[in-house]
Amino acid sequence: MRHLNRRRFLCNAALGVSAMAGSGAFCAVTKPVLAGVQISPHSLLDEGVERCLDFLQEHAAINALFCYSQTYHMGTRPLNVLASDHPTPPRKLDGRNLPHQWVRLPGAEFKGLAVGHERADPGREYAARDIFAELAEPCRRRGIRLYARILEAGMRRAARIPGYSRVGTVDLDGEPGQGPCWNHPEYREWVRITVRQTMMRYPLDGLQYGAERVGPLSDVLFRGEKPECFCEHCRDRNGKAGIDADRAQEGYRQLHRLMRGLAEGGAKPADGVFAAVLRVLMKYPEVLAWYEQWFRADSEIQAMVYREAKALRPEADVGQHVDHQRSSWDIFYRASVSYADMAAHNDFVKPILYHDILGPRLREWVIDRMQRRVLGDLSKELSLDLFYAVFGHDRATQPSYAVLPKRGLSPEYVFRETRRCVAGVAGGARVYAGIGFDVPQYVPSGMEPFPSDPATTALATRRALEAGAAGVVASREYDEMSLPNLKAFGRAVSAGQR
Numbered sequence: 001m002r003h004l005n006r007r008r009f010l011c012n013a014a015l016g017v018s019a020m021a022g023s024g025a026f027c028a029v030t031k032p033v034l035a036g037v038q039i040s041p042h043s044l045l046d047e048g049v050e051r052c053l054d055f056l057q058e059h060a061a062i063n064a065l066f067c068y069s070q071t072y073h074m075g076t077r078p079l080n081v082l083a084s085d086h087p088t089p090p091r092k093l094d095g096r097n098l099p100h101q102w103v104r105l106p107g108a109e110f111k112g113l114a115v116g117h118e119r120a121d122p123g124r125e126y127a128a129r130d131i132f133a134e135l136a137e138p139c140r141r142r143g144i145r146l147y148a149r150i151l152e153a154g155m156r157r158a159a160r161i162p163g164y165s166r167v168g169t170v171d172l173d174g175e176p177g178q179g180p181c182w183n184h185p186e187y188r189e190w191v192r193i194t195v196r197q198t199m200m201r202y203p204l205d206g207l208q209y210g211a212e213r214v215g216p217l218s219d220v221l222f223r224g225e226k227p228e229c230f231c232e233h234c235r236d237r238n239g240k241a242g243i244d245a246d247r248a249q250e251g252y253r254q255l256h257r258l259m260r261g262l263a264e265g266g267a268k269p270a271d272g273v274f275a276a277v278l279r280v281l282m283k284y285p286e287v288l289a290w291y292e293q294w295f296r297a298d299s300e301i302q303a304m305v306y307r308e309a310k311a312l313r314p315e316a317d318v319g320q321h322v323d324h325q326r327s328s329w330d331i332f333y334r335a336s337v338s339y340a341d342m343a344a345h346n347d348f349v350k351p352i353l354y355h356d357i358l359g360p361r362l363r364e365w366v367i368d369r370m371q372r373r374v375l376g377d378l379s380k381e382l383s384l385d386l387f388y389a390v391f392g393h394d395r396a397t398q399p400s401y402a403v404l405p406k407r408g409l410s411p412e413y414v415f416r417e418t419r420r421c422v423a424g425v426a427g428g429a430r431v432y433a434g435i436g437f438d439v440p441q442y443v444p445s446g447m448e449p450f451p452s453d454p455a456t457t458a459l460a461t462r463r464a465l466e467a468g469a470a471g472v473v474a475s476r477e478y479d480e481m482s483l484p485n486l487k488a489f490g491r492a493v494s495a496g497q498r
């Protein structure tokens with residue numbers, strides 16, 4: 001406790017955060033506010049480093065870059081819709097031969113390990129460029145802090161990472177799963193060396209790490225996907241924790257069968273869907289125990305990343321990316337990993353709080369999917385009401401089911417979620433709110449931009465700071481962000497700096 005208090009003091013002092021009295025619900029930020037932007041290396045190189053940094057600083061008051069060190073996860077888009085009003089218009093990725101590894105890590109460090117990194121290929125565009133080496137001085141000159149942004153890649157892109165499929169998850173039927181196994185020792189070692197070498201080789205001010213995955217219970221109950229991971233490492237770990245792997249697997253199998261039947265239009269169980277799900281959980285309590293271990297493994301990796309980075313550079317600002325499902329709608333994740341837990345091994349926590357795109361996402365990714373499965377006892381409208389009630393939103397001020405594709409949640413969602421995060425970390429970590437604008441949505445014909453309004457963007461940014469965020473991060477990708485919204489973000493940040 002003494003350590004926490006000292007850390008809290010240092011944390012607050014470093015960013016000029018003053019602990020608020022009153023109900024203790026949140027801290028108020030004075031200055032300076034971290035104003036970050038999520039950006040890909042190719043955007044900086046396409047637009048020109050100096051020109052791009054000037055543009056970001058002048059119009060959006062940016063003082064921190066969160067730049068990918070690898071883009072292994074990135075799809076071959078057109079999954080995004082690009083802005084058209086940057087000084088140099090952003091270029092599409094289609095047909096380009098870009099690298100996925102943007103930093104130079106010594107291959108010898110990974111020798112003997114099952115997983116390595118993409119080798120430099122002189123035939124690729126920008127193959128000769130070294131992004132953090134090139135950014136360091138221009139950022140320093142402008143007072144812009146430079147963060148490495150590391151995002152876990154799924155198995156769909158495994159071919160880009162030598163050996164990656166060897167450390168993958170295993171699903172219910174023993175088939176390869178969708179991501180790396182957090183309990184695979186070789187995967188953990190690969191992450192550890194990657195973080196260590198990145199921090200050693202580049203003068204970074206900080207590092208953000210995160211995985212955009214939830215767990216097997218969400219996979220099966222919300223999406224009807226086959227749960228994972230049941231590999232030898234997970235069975236071994238969970239067995240040592242006293243959990244019977246075969247019984248856990250059988251429980252998941254029964255849930256999967258139940259959800260698949262519902263999604264395929266089968267008859268609902270006579271006692272109702274909730275009762276049928278609870279019946280499995282009561283008969284196989286190993287299902288919940290197995291799930292809880294899954295997120296412990298994720299937290300252990302995050303803690304390892306923190307230790308490695310801080311051991312090399314104690315002054316670095318090292319923290320966690322909390323993706324949209326984890327921050328905003330996955331109740332199992334929320335129950336399993338609290339913001340207080342994250343504060344134990346992070347300097348900052350960055351929850352994704354994209355208010356606009358949450359409208360369409362809520363409809364398509366949450367209500368529609370869940371109502372066909374675990375929420376099968378409820379209508380879609382009632383499912384949305386349940387979501388608003390359970391997650392603490394005011395139903396009267398938020399969109400109805402019918403308008404979700406066209407109307408995002410209000411900036412009050414950003415305020416409430418930031419305040420919850422600030423209260424959760426309780427001074428043990430800083431909170432940087434991920435403010436989303438111009439994020440594209442999926443439509444039958446492909447992608448189209450969600451119409452973000454600059455006044456709402458400014459209000460969402462302001463409300464995050466009013467809720468006690470020590471920073472805000474313009475999201476999701478710089479090449480999608482239009483100038484009017486960048487300016488709105490910048491105005492709100494500048495007002496917050498005063």
Ligand SMILES: [Zn+2]
Binds near residue numbers: 181
């Ligand atoms: Zn596993």
